[in-house]
Amino acid sequence: MSHKKIVIIGAGISGLSAGCYARMNGYEVEIHEAHTQPGGLCTGWKRGEYWIDGCLHWLMASRPGSELHKVWEELGAVQGRQFYHHDVFSSLTGLDGRKLSFYTDVDRLEDHLNQLSPRDASATRAMCALIRRMGGFQAPIKTPEVMGPLGGVAMMAKMLPYMNDFMEISSLTLGQLGARFQDPLICQAISNVIWDDNIPALALILTLAQMNRKDAGFPLGGSLAFARSIAQRFLDLGGRIVYRSRVSKILERNGQVCGVQLADGAQVDADYVISASDLHKTLYALLDGSRVDPLHRQLLETGRTYAPMLMVTFGVNMDFSHEITCIGANYQLAAPLILGGMNYNQIGVKNYCYDPSMAPAGKSVVGAGFNADWKFWEGLPYNSPAYCDAKERILEMTQGTLEQYYPGFASRIEMVDVATPHSYERYTANRHGIFMSWVLDGEFQRRHPYIPKTVPGLGGLYLASMWTKAPGGVPGAALAGRDVVQIICRQEGKRFVAARP
Ligand SMILES: Cc1cc2nc3c(=O)[nH]c(=O)nc-3n(C[C@H](O)[C@H](O)[C@H](O)COP(=O)(O)OP(=O)(O)OC[C@H]3O[C@@H](n4cnc5c(N)ncnc54)[C@H](O)[C@@H]3O)c2cc1C
Structure with a gap:
């Protein structure tokens, strides 16, 4: 000792x-x-009879074996922990009524994309093949800092089968992956799937690969x-x-x-x-x-870095269990939603009906998350009148937008919560309220x-x-x-x- x-x-x-x-x-x-x-x-926090989960959408390596x-x-x-495995990672419903679902089962995803856009068959095939190939990849748990020369060789040997794929995709952004598709709905869905088209495409491919093998569940x-x-x-x-x-x-x-x-x-x-x-x-x-x-x-x-987050959450006396996704059911907007100094061309709606600990039976916790602009929030001191006004406006506009997709939503709201970059910074001391670190x-x-x-x-x-x-x-x-x-x-x-x- x-x-x-x-x-x-x-x-x-x-x-x-x-x-x-x-x-x-x-x-x-x-x-x-x-x-x-x-x-x-x-973390998570309680608001009345609702529980707001403030973090995990999925946990990498939730399945034994890695x-x-x-x-x-x-x-x-x-x-002793149970994991919920999502069938759908996210979806995007277009203004033309078509709906794209990122199924976590890669065969189903491939059929679905082919039906949506036969002209993108080749790009679909290539992306789904990549997801399948990455299915065997296990991220190394040691950094070169601690593994020593022998460990480095062992790691290279494990990485070798995936080297070509890494070379192809490691510098590709989600926006560039989306641009390989001619169908504008698929292009937008891929580009914005993790809120920011500059995020490496590998983040999506690896996540879908893990979800396909049921290795990224929600605890x-x-x-x-x-x-x-x-x-x-x-x-x-x-x-x-x-x-x-x-x-x-x-x-x-x-x-x-x-x-x-x-x-x-x-x-x-x-x-x-x-x-x-x-x-x-x-x-x-x-x-x-x-x-x-x-x-x-x-x-x-x-x-x-990843952008900070603006999270608007409602507790509603409505059952949303018909529309469960991992990170959100998105809707293309006819006119951009302008919130907190940013323009959004789609809104993503996430509910937690798959976890009964979050809301009483028949009721739902429903959240809309947005990439936020720190420059906007920096100019609004925490809890100043201007800050409180901005939060109020964001709440009203989000609520109004959701009412269009879920009639009756506004009248059934029982709880509201707005977490801004200031909330995250005050709560965790992370600079600018950032919740994931570097985009390298x-x-x-x-x-x-x-x-x-x-x-x-x-x-x-x-x-x-x-x-x-x-x-x-x-x-x-x-x-x-x-x-x-x-x-x-x-x-x-x-x-x-x-x-x-
Ligand atoms: C909305 C949201 C969704 C997310 N989704 C996912 C997901 O699906 N999957 C995933 O893997 N990750 C997700 N993350 C990211 C993940 O939560 C974080 O990247 C990770 O938890 C960071 O952990 P950390 O220990 O590095 O830092 P932190 O969690 O920030 O911990 C730092 C701690 O230090 C304390 N502290 C700071 N300064 C001091 C001080 N001076 N003295 C004493 N204590 C101090 C803080 O109070 C805090 O408790 C999400 C995060 C958010 C906010």
Whole structure:
């Protein structure tokens, strides 16, 4: 048993994961979390008799058999948990009444696209063949940072069968994939499927490949329950979480961290500090901004991130179970919807009727999510009259638009909730309320196989969060936490241990 102590900043998925693995490897661990509960972005909240799930649409590696699934087991996140597997990833109904559904069964998807647009048979065949081929691909769980030369060779051997496909698609965006189709409905559906046509097309292909093999289900009970099970695993391993404890400074002595200072002025000693919170705030607010890795600087100054989210949610006394999709049933709009300084040519409607824990029987939680523009929200201080007006307008316009597709909707609303980029930033301290991290192209990833998890000139500090494992998400966060503990073990010359409960 090591007597070294690790303090972790943040009990999001990356902090909890780092905490679990640090305990498995014998460290004394204390997590300081600013909020009152674990999970960070992986959360949900109650509004009256409705439960708003604020995060997971699907969990990668929900099915046993992969290395990543073993990680979920090590973290106690999936044992005894049921997963709901969607038949439809998303849909788009055009102004002409035609409806495209991204079926998660790739054979059904291919038939459906062929029926919708016979002239796109060749593009459909190529995309569906790619989804099938990627069906066998399992994302590696170790970064080159921790795998060593032999591990690198083993990883290359596993990747080899997929190399041609990666070469073909790694630099393709969703917009470019959509443009391979002549039918405008298919083109728009693909381009906007994950809200932003600049997102790498690989994100869609890999997700559909995983869904086709029923390996990306929704954990019933929701995101917060999922996060709580990892927190419980950490406590069972003997870790300690201190809630309502905001770290205000990382303390150092002679180029080595020695602890943290809390917002109330108290100091906590530590041999190592793992920051499992926002990268910018860690480097420029918890530290003094004088020691920044050049790659971190480049990413923070010019890197492209996922856009922050604007989420409008309603609790309605209506049954939406006829229209279940994973990320949304979208409708093409005759005139653009202008919300929060952005123009939207479609609206996506998501309901959670597949999880009975979200709403009473016969009622539904219905959400519309939009990519938001931070520049718009930056100009509206949180809770200022202008901010509250903007939220009110967004609510009215979203409600009015949904009424067109679901007559009677407005009169059956029992609960409303608007989460803006400010809400996400206030709740998790992620800069600009961003919920997934970097959008990296293939070329960048070839040049930089990983994002550093240390800070130049400061020993004992490690960075584990979605910001050091692009593009983040719950798997990226969990793996970032695992990575830093491996790095610490390697630096101490210890064998890294991971165990299932
Ligand atoms: C609407 C939405 C949908 C999503 N859908 C999916 C999905 O389907 N699949 C998927 O895999 N991912 C999804 N994600 C993304 C995923 O939730 C995040 O990328 C991931 O949870 C990030 O984890 P993290 O631990 O890196 O950071 P965070 O969750 O941000 O955790 C950081 C924690 O640190 C705490 N903290 C920050 N500063 C301090 C401080 N100074 N002192 C103490 N504590 C501090 C915060 O309170 C927070 O709890 C979604 C997110 C959102 C918002």
